[in-house]
Amino acid sequence: MGKHFDVIVVGLGAMGSATCYHLGGRGAKVLGLERFDLPHAQGSSHGYSRHTKTAVYVDTPFEPFIGRSFELWRLLEGETGQQILVTTGYLRMANTGTWDHLQGKVRHEVLTADELAYRYPQFTLTSDYHGLYDPNGGLLRPELGIASHLIQAMRRGAEIHGRETVTGWKETGDCVEVETDRGRYCADQVVFCSGSWTAPLIADLGISLTVSRQPLAWVWPARNAACFDVGSLPIWQIPAPEPDGEYYGFPMMPDHPGFKLALHNYGETSDPDQLDRGVRPDDEEEVRACLRRYIPDADGPLTAMRICMYTSTKDYLPVLDRHPAYDRVTVGCGFSGGGFKFSCAFGEWMAETALGQPTTIDNEAFRFARLL
Numbered sequence: 001m002g003k004h005f006d007v008i009v010v011g012l013g014a015m016g017s018a019t020c021y022h023l024g025g026r027g028a029k030v031l032g033l034e035r036f037d038l039p040h041a042q043g044s045s046h047g048y049s050r051h052t053k054t055a056v057y058v059d060t061p062f063e064p065f066i067g068r069s070f071e072l073w074r075l076l077e078g079e080t081g082q083q084i085l086v087t088t089g090y091l092r093m094a095n096t097g098t099w100d101h102l103q104g105k106v107r108h109e110v111l112t113a114d115e116l117a118y119r120y121p122q123f124t125l126t127s128d129y130h131g132l133y134d135p136n137g138g139l140l141r142p143e144l145g146i147a148s149h150l151i152q153a154m155r156r157g158a159e160i161h162g163r164e165t166v167t168g169w170k171e172t173g174d175c176v177e178v179e180t181d182r183g184r185y186c187a188d189q190v191v192f193c194s195g196s197w198t199a200p201l202i203a204d205l206g207i208s209l210t211v212s213r214q215p216l217a218w219v220w221p222a223r224n225a226a227c228f229d230v231g232s233l234p235i236w237q238i239p240a241p242e243p244d245g246e247y248y249g250f251p252m253m254p255d256h257p258g259f260k261l262a263l264h265n266y267g268e269t270s271d272p273d274q275l276d277r278g279v280r281p282d283d284e285e286e287v288r289a290c291l292r293r294y295i296p297d298a299d300g301p302l303t304a305m306r307i308c309m310y311t312s313t314k315d316y317l318p319v320l321d322r323h324p325a326y327d328r329v330t331v332g333c334g335f336s337g338g339g340f341k342f343s344c345a346f347g348e349w350m351a352e353t354a355l356g357q358p359t360t361i362d363n364e365a366f367r368f369a370r371l372l
Ligand SMILES: Cc1cc2nc3c(=O)[nH]c(=O)nc-3n(C[C@H](O)[C@H](O)[C@H](O)COP(=O)(O)OP(=O)(O)OC[C@H]3O[C@@H](n4cnc5c(N)ncnc54)[C@H](O)[C@@H]3O)c2cc1C
Pocket: 010, 011, 012, 013, 014, 015, 016, 033, 034, 035, 036, 042, 043, 044, 045, 049, 050, 051, 052, 164, 165, 166, 167, 193, 194, 195, 196, 197, 198, 201, 214, 215, 216, 262, 308, 309, 310, 332, 333, 334, 335, 336, 337, 338, 339, 340, 341, 342
């Protein structure tokens, strides 16, 4: 048997990189294992930008985690000197519902159709639309967030291995043995942050996870490109008429050429190893429908497309818990289409749990038990 660690973290995407960072910060002897490069574009955390916002999480189980995540992203920025979170504001447009429940709970503005047209002429909306503006909203740069967490973890002594695949594991009396395509290790605790591959890795997970194929697109605006630059436009979201779902997008950033947008719904289900990463004509048409209808000035040439994966539980809430059958195993999975923004706070929870420390935030809503 190889070296002994306090904690082994399996999977170093959004959640695993944050977990290693918090473990390293607590002085633990950590090994992080990732089957691909650090970072990479095969899982759920690539594509140069992710939404973050606060208002939509008021009165939800995510509320304590969102506040903590803003603090932690800013701390990471302070340590690294990198801008990981770019505050742009968040604009949600809709022609149904109200935002009355937010009154007195969180800073926000409700915008009429006229106010929307005046402030955000990039969108073409009918007079029945109204808007919610959340000034805390912004975009996170996922590759930079993952790299920053890992670099800081390594600076604090964590051992991090890219291109090493975990092929098996077992709990023995006094440790967890983890086997990879390069060696064998043991640890007091293991944390699985293996994204879309969690179910194959933990055969007796006890819950089902659905993996779906999610295309992303970038276009160069046909007209008035400067109106789509960061500084001119918040991150945004608008209901998609059909199929059910929401279109969402980002202002243009120097990280990648083009105006990024996508359809948030639950796409074609797939095995993560069989995922069709090729781009199909329908994938582009999905976002063209949004551009034609709501953002005609941006309906210009395609600059890039990527395929990403959501991993979802049956209630679309994540699992953040100790494995019910194994004392030495902590699992974070099923983060669906909204997990990145919380990764720094979820990583803190997993590090604290693996080390047997009191947790900063309770995981009550995210336990296995609700799904078993
Ligand atoms: C298109 C799209 C848009 C999204 N938009 C947003 C958004 O705007 N805001 C937001 O907050 N969230 C968003 N999300 C969700 C968010 O990105 C995910 O919830 C989050 O990134 C999931 O992180 P993860 O660590 O669970 O998975 P991953 O980042 O995929 O990490 C899992 C890692 O485990 C590794 N691994 C698996 N098996 C093994 C093994 N056997 N050995 C070693 N390593 C292994 C994988 O290679 C991978 O690196 C979006 C997701 C997608 C797909």
